[in-house]
Amino acid sequence: MQLDSKTIDSLVEEITRQVLTVLKEQSSRSDVFQQATDTMSSCSRCEERGAQHLPKTIRDDTGRPGVLSDARITAQELARYIDHTLLKPDATYAQISQLCEEARQYGFVTVCVNPVHVRLCAQLLRGSGVGICSVVGFPLGATPTNVKCYETQQAISDGATEIDMVINIGALKSKDYDSVREDIAAVVRTCHNHGAICKVIIEAALLTDDEKIKACQLAKEAGADYVKTSTGFGPGGATLHDVMLMRQAVGPDMGIKAAGGIRTYQDTVAMIKAGATRIGASASLKIMEGARSAS
Amino acid sequence: MSRIASYIDHTLVRADATPEQIARLCREACEHRFAAVAVNEVHVHLAGRLLRGTGISVACAIGFPLGGTSTWVKWYEARSALRGGANELDVMIYLGALKDGRYDLVEHDLSAIVRLCRDYGARCKAILECALLTEDEKVRACQLAVAAGVDFVKTSTGYGPSGATVHDVTLLRRLAPPTVGVKAAGGIRTYADAIAMIEAGATRLGVSAQASLQILSEERLLLENP
Numbered sequence: 001m002q003l004d005s006k007t008i009d010s011l012v013e014e015i016t017r018q019v020l021t022v023l024k025e026q027s028s029r030s031d032v033f034q035q036a037t038d039t040m041s042s043c044s045r046c047e048e049r050g051a052q053h054l055p056k057t058i059r060d061d062t063g064r065p066g067v068l069s070d071a072r073i074t075a076q077e078l079a080r081y082i083d084h085t086l087l088k089p090d091a092t093y094a095q096i097s098q099l100c101e102e103a104r105q106y107g108f109v110t111v112c113v114n115p116v117h118v119r120l121c122a123q124l125l126r127g128s129g130v131g132i133c134s135v136v137g138f139p140l141g142a143t144p145t146n147v148k149c150y151e152t153q154q155a156i157s158d159g160a161t162e163i164d165m166v167i168n169i170g171a172l173k174s175k176d177y178d179s180v181r182e183d184i185a186a187v188v189r190t191c192h193n194h195g196a197i198c199k200v201i202i203e204a205a206l207l208t209d210d211e212k213i214k215a216c217q218l219a220k221e222a223g224a225d226y227v228k229t230s231t232g233f234g235p236g237g238a239t240l241h242d243v244m245l246m247r248q249a250v251g252p253d254m255g256i257k258a259a260g261g262i263r264t265y266q267d268t269v270a271m272i273k274a275g276a277t278r279i280g281a282s283a284s285l286k287i288m289e290g291a292r293s294a295s
Numbered sequence: 296m297s298r299i300a301s302y303i304d305h306t307l308v309r310a311d312a313t314p315e316q317i318a319r320l321c322r323e324a325c326e327h328r329f330a331a332v333a334v335n336e337v338h339v340h341l342a343g344r345l346l347r348g349t350g351i352s353v354a355c356a357i358g359f360p361l362g363g364t365s366t367w368v369k370w371y372e373a374r375s376a377l378r379g380g381a382n383e384l385d386v387m388i389y390l391g392a393l394k395d396g397r398y399d400l401v402e403h404d405l406s407a408i409v410r411l412c413r414d415y416g417a418r419c420k421a422i423l424e425c426a427l428l429t430e431d432e433k434v435r436a437c438q439l440a441v442a443a444g445v446d447f448v449k450t451s452t453g454y455g456p457s458g459a460t461v462h463d464v465t466l467l468r469r470l471a472p473p474t475v476g477v478k479a480a481g482g483i484r485t486y487a488d489a490i491a492m493i494e495a496g497a498t499r500l501g502v503s504a505q506a507s508l509q510i511l512s513e514e515r516l517l518l519e520n521p
Binding site: 087088089090091092093094096114115116117135138139140141142143144146147150151154158166168169170171173174176203206233234 | 308309310311312313314315316335336337338359360361362363364365367368371372375379387389390391394395397424427454455
């Protein structure tokens with residue numbers, strides 16, 4: 001069935017409303033999301049590459065991702081959603097070391113850092129099972145493809161296992177879709193040739209809904225592993241609306257990373273229910289604390 | 296004839312800037328005789344083509360705005376921009392290393408790019424992002440940039456917690472030798488802002504596209520009705 005953007009919009013709004021209602025009901029109970037996520041399966045692609053187990057989309061009983069009223073997640077499982085993030089330009093050696101220590105302690109999926117810190121993180125996290133996520137073309141996405149690829153290569157050779165790249169937003173805005181797709185595809189190829197995962201940041205706060213959908217489709221066509229909502233440096237962060245819209249656009253099998261402004265356990269759970277399979281957060285410890293006190 | 300236009304880097308470094316907007320930026324720069332257009336690298340080639348032979352520089356942001364890429368990547372990015380037609384580079388310094396007191400890394404990071412600029416006959420501006428620095432760190436950052444051989448020290452990216460202040464411009468002007476320019480950038484929106492920065496010692500102003508046109512029209516009004 002073909003849906004036009006108006007229909008999609010109204011569907012998304014309706015879903016958002018329903019999810020928010022459910023969440024409101026649940027937040028009044030204290031037992032949200034505690035245990036056994038038997039609806040979760042592992043990501044075959046990550047296992048293929050020898051990467052650590054990554055949770056895949058939560059599905060309801062119709063097999064659709066997201067929108068699930070009774071899924072529960074333990075704190076430990078929640079940690080496997082989180083990219084523990086520190087991207088401030090003035091981050092110091094000591095702060096990055098601490099980030100790694102926390103990631104090891106809580107069992108976060110990755111630490112997400114600027115490329116200049118990848119090597120340090122790789123040293124500190126060797127053998128820990130915590131991955132290293134480097135941003136590329138960050139946060140403006142406005143470097144040319146050759147520079148993004150070079151940056152990707154360097155990050156991977158320094159020890160990055162995942163790359164979060166920003167799309168060429170200006171090209172998307174001027175409907176130069178081939179450039180956007182090729183830019184993503186070149187970075188994806190570089191990643192996959194070296195066994196790394198590629199996430200594609202669309203910076204949703206700068207896009208119309210049509211542009212968000214288009215960006216997701218282009219990322220999917222380019223072979224990316226994840227689409228990601230935001231850099232955290234844009235005019236807005238992740239929203240439930242965007243996550244649901246992106247889930248619809250990419251289908252059930254691609255990863256979605258919600259990032260930017262996710263500061264509480266409740267935010268996190270809402271994003272996962274909306275279809276996110278990865279969470280980028282700098283407030284990860286606060287989120288984990290919330291998960292503990294909820295259980 | 297505007298007296299202030301020749302100070303201004305007519306700037307559009309938003310993530311969502313389109314080629315159409317960059318073309319307009321270049322037209323405006325020609326019309327008003329700004330010192331340069333300042334753009335992201337993805338637009339350097341276009342701006343270079345449109346401004347060839349006009350005497351207006353193309354300034355490209357490097358490692359922007361976080362300075363979070365390694366020296367190798369900045370170097371590669373810089374060379375790519377210079378090959379693409381940039382003749383000025385606005386480079387964000389390695390801020391984390393400065394905070395850690397690893398000053399040799401900060402200087403090395405910059406001097407690699409300064410050497411590259413020399414090879415291409417281009418100028419290099421070091422962005423210090425003053426809003427994230429203590430007074431001591433500002434002094435140190437400025438000294439390191441000067442030692443690395445940059446042509447300008449620049450207050451801010453415009454993406455930090457705040458932009459140029461008269462205080463910072465005065466400080467940088469006092470620290471930098473007369474051969475090194477001072478670029479004030481971030482939050483300069485009015486003619487009064489611009490004049491305050493110039494009086495404090497700025498030799499270049501980074502002003503976003505809309506604001507620079509606004510500043511020129513304020514200047515015109517003042518010149519017509521003194």
